[in-house]
Amino acid sequence: MIHRLFKQVCSVTRGTGVTTGLVPTSTQCARLRVRATAAAAGYRNHSSESQHLALERTFIAVKPDGVQRRLVGQVIHRFERRGFKLVGLKLLQVSKNLLSQHYCQLTKKPFYPDLVEYMTSGPVVAMVWEGPNIVQTCRMMVGHTNPAEAHAGTIRADFSLHVSRNVVHASDSLEGAQREIMLWFDGHDLLKWDCIDQSVTSEL
Template identity: 60%
Template sequence: MALFFKNGVNYALLCTVLSVYWLFSNTAVVNGEQTFIMVKPDGVQRGLVGKIIERFEARGFKLVAMKFTMPSGDLLKKHYAELSSKPFFPSLMKYMSSGPVVPMVWEGANVVKAGRIMLGATNPLDSSPGTIRGDFCIETGRNVVHGSDCVESAEREIANVVKAGRIMLGATNPLDSSPG
């Protein structure tokens, strides 16, 4: 139960409320570009989900899907497949399965590039102040958030999580909540 609460905030309820909010909002300009952002276990544990959402919303991006979830090993291996030959891969898998994550899909003009700039460098020490990693991280191995690095990666990552029905997906018709 402690995983769902941090500083008096019920993150499962927060994710549900934000998903319902999306279903009934139509305030963002849609250009068809989407990106995949995932708050990692340390970001969830430290209560940074709301702050990260606020930053994307402040830029005018629209949250179109999100879920508070414990990722499976299979999903993580598929998501990080291109890193499987790297020496740090086992520790990455251990870290990413150490707690819940919050995968999200954001939509808006140039959201992939803007999202990467907002996140900052993978190594937080190389990240500028004002970026998510620059403000909230000090260690590369626990860098709070993942973001797609290009449109093709975003499409693949969204398909791995959203199209597989592992995340609540808002649809054009609010009554159609099929996973796409």
């Protein structure tokens, strides 16, 4: 379903994370956000009906500085230790087209060129995680955008010093997560599977 929704907005080179076709616009971004909102609502309702849990999915990316510093395993370990389930994972060199859609609300900001240069300076590890209340919880675990203001014990407080090199990205809302998942992943990239420890980490 995610792949079908995303193909209505722009064409995708499957499996590469590189977008082609129309130049991203604010209208395009808004349309994708509307479709993501509908997808998020549908996924949430389906999950609560079938599993009695308000399951959510969120998008997490380890940025080039985190990959270069070999922090990918530690980031994954934190989310696994919390009890969340990994359903999608890929290592890729991000294109400028993909970034212009991911950061569509920032393209007019003066710092945007530096952001693009940073995000294309090395590989990125993109992930989709699943669990109850995962969007809010992951934001809390990641910490404030500025590591200097992040609480001790969060990923950014523990592993970064400067706002321009803050190791990870985490979706800021359920609708934002669905929009980002549609941008970075095709539907067939996401795996549905059962964790054997689900009964002891979540209340059914």
